[in-house]
Amino acid sequence: MFKQTPAPVPAGDLAASLAPFGQSRMLPRAAYVDAEVFEWEKLHIFSGWHCVGQASDLDGVGAQKAVGSGANGILLVRGEDHQVRAFANVCRHRGHEMLACGATAKRRGIVCPYHSWSYKLDGELRKAPGFDAAKDFDSSQFGLAELRLVNWHGYLFVDPSGADIDFDEHVAGMEDVIGPYRPEDLTVVARHSYELATNWKVIVENYQECYHCSTIHPELSKISPPTSGENLDLPGDWIGGWMSMIDEAETMSLSGRSGGVAIKGLSEQELRSVMYLVGFPNLLVSLHPDYVMTHLMTPLAVDRTHVECAWAFPKEALDKPDFDPSYAVDFWDLTNRQDWTACESVQRGLSSPHARPGPLAPDEDGVYQFVTRVARAYSGSR
Ligand code: FES
Ligand SMILES: [Fe+2]
Numbered sequence: 413m414f415k416q417t418p419a420p421v422p423a424g425d426l427a428a429s430l431a432p433f434g435q436s437r438m439l440p441r442a443a444y445v446d447a448e449v450f451e452w453e454k455l456h457i458f459s460g461w462h463c464v465g466q467a468s469d470l471d472g473v474g475a476q477k478a479v480g481s482g483a484n485g486i487l488l489v490r491g492e493d494h495q496v497r498a499f500a501n502v503c504r505h506r507g508h509e510m511l512a513c514g515a516t517a518k519r520r521g522i523v524c525p526y527h528s529w530s531y532k533l534d535g536e537l538r539k540a541p542g543f544d545a546a547k548d549f550d551s552s553q554f555g556l557a558e559l560r561l562v563n564w565h566g567y568l569f570v571d572p573s574g575a576d577i578d579f580d581e582h583v584a585g586m587e588d589v590i591g592p593y594r595p596e597d598l599t600v601v602a603r604h605s606y607e608l609a610t611n612w613k614v615i616v617e618n619y620q621e622c623y624h625c626s627t628i629h630p631e632l633s634k635i636s637p638p639t640s641g642e643n644l645d646l647p648g649d650w651i652g653g654w655m656s657m658i659d660e661a662e663t664m665s666l667s668g669r670s671g672g673v674a675i676k677g678l679s680e681q682e683l684r685s686v687m688y689l690v691g692f693p694n695l696l697v698s699l700h701p702d703y704v705m706t707h708l709m710t711p712l713a714v715d716r717t718h719v720e721c722a723w724a725f726p727k728e729a730l731d732k733p734d735f736d737p738s739y740a741v742d743f744w745d746l747t748n749r750q751d752w753t754a755c756e757s758v759q760r761g762l763s764s765p766h767a768r769p770g771p772l773a774p775d776e777d778g779v780y781q782f783v784t785r786v787a788r789a790y791s792g793s794r
Contacts, residue, residue: 419443419452419790428769429787433780437769439787444611444762450714457789458484460576461649463695463708466722467566468600470496474533475518478511480710484572485509486559489522491533498561498570504537504554505529522556531556566596567695567706584648589689592682593675593699598724602741606719608752610759612694612711613786615719618755619688619696619707620778622655628750631743635661635668641685643778651781652689652697663702664743671739672702672729692785702729703740715759721748 425440442449464479470490477488478501485501487510499522501509508526511517521538522531530539535556543549560571562579569579576582608615618624625638632638636655643653661668664686674683678701687699696707703725710718723740761767772780 416456416789416792418792419456420446420448421790423791425769426787426791429783430791433772433777434774436780436783437771438617438779439613439783439790440769441762441767443786443790444614444759445714447714450611450711453711454483457693457786458711459571459573461569461571461579461582462693463691464488464498464568464570465708466600466706467496467563467568467596469568472518474520475516476511476522477516478509478513481513485513486570486572487511487522487556488561488568489533489535496561496563496568497533497535498559498568499535499556500559500572502557503529504556505540510556529554565590565594566598567691569691582649583691585644585646586648586650586689586691589644589646589652589687590697590699592678593704594677595697595704595724598675598704598726599730600722600724601730601737602723604721604741604745604748606721606748606752607712608717608719608756609715610717610752610755611715611762612709612717613782614755614758614762615707615709615717615751616690616693616696616782617779618751618758620651620690620782621776623773623775624754628754629747631666632664632747634658635664636686639775643781649692649785650689651692651778651785652687653778654685654687656685663700663740665739666743666746667739669739670702671736672725673732674701675703675726676728690782692782700740702726703737705740705744715763721745 421440421442428437429439464486469477470488473490473492473494475490480486487499487501488496490496503510503524505527508524510522510524528541532538535558537551537554560574562569564583622638625633636657641653641655662670683701689697691697694709698705703723706722708720712718723737725737729735
């Protein structure tokens with residue numbers, strides 16, 4: 413992220429969040445319940461690098477999809493050269509969205525649904541009805557506004573502001589962690605869509621600790637001891653850590669058995685553990701020995717978040733005649749729902765005027781990394 417104006421939260425509360433681990437407090441209550449803070453986050457956090465989906469979501473030349481909305485409305489398009497591009501989702505005529513948020517299309521051009529201006533797949537204006545004879549109308553001046561986009565291991569990241577740090581800095585330290593799983597070669601075979609009545613940060617904070625696991629995840633705790641593993645210390649905008657599995661388990665599933673095939677080339681450590689990563693701010697990536705699960709969060713309001721969970725498997729698993737991804741999907745759908753119940757309860761709790769930022773337990777150092785990352789952004793620094 414980049415230097416910015418401070419968020420509308422009390423500076424004293426931020427100082428408490430930024431105190432050394434062991435003495436610090438959670439983010440101020442306003443961070444979770446105040447619509448003004450949410451608006452600030454849209455302008456100052458989600459206007460920088462954030463994930464907008466996977467390249468495989470845009471299947472073939474001419475595939476189009478609108479994501480985000482308002483200031484961060486983005487149109488994704490796969491061009492004639494097979495590259496995915498991102499444009500501001502706004503027509504250069506009078507501002508209509510090219511597609512409604514979440515909508516998809518597939519055609520050899522981009523057509524505005526209002527007065528039918530049409531653009532090439534690279535954003536250049538092709539035709540503006542009625543302007544053919546107009547003198548001084550220079551169509552090259554009216555192309556769609558292209559945004560910085562990077563396709564990193566199949567994940568699409570966009571910087572609508574154009575002012576965020578270099579993408580390499582954003583993902584510094586991640587190549588060695590994610591690279592061996594080659595997510596770009598995996599196939600998404602299952603997706604679940606959840607709409608949660610909670611702030612997006614409550615979901616990340618929950619993901620960043622297993623202090624709650626023995627209480628609310630009996631199935632997970634049987635396969636992966638809640639106190640196992642450790643958090644990474646990464647130089648870029650990503651945070652995360654790994655947890656190990658019991659010796660008898662091959663992967664995270666109800667039985668610990670895998671119904672798939674291990675991803676080729678993983679190390680012994682990678683085959684015995686699961687890596688849980690947060691691509692700040694909105695992508696959660698869980699690297700398993702035999703599949704990669706992602707949670708892509710789209711904040712809808714201060715107390716509402718859309719989460720799309722996707723499970724991707726290697727080709728060798730899909731080639732198995734009896735391949736059934738439900739061993740992974742059912743396990744995590746159950747675990748997700750246990751988490752969502754807790755996250756929504758936290759949101760209701762935080763809506764009480766009596767809620768105060770609480771302290772962090774020794775096992776919540778991952779939460780500390782996230783909270784301090786947000787608190788630094790709120791205070792106007794990196
Ligand atoms: S607003 Fe798009 S054609 Fe008029
Ligand atoms: Fe959980």
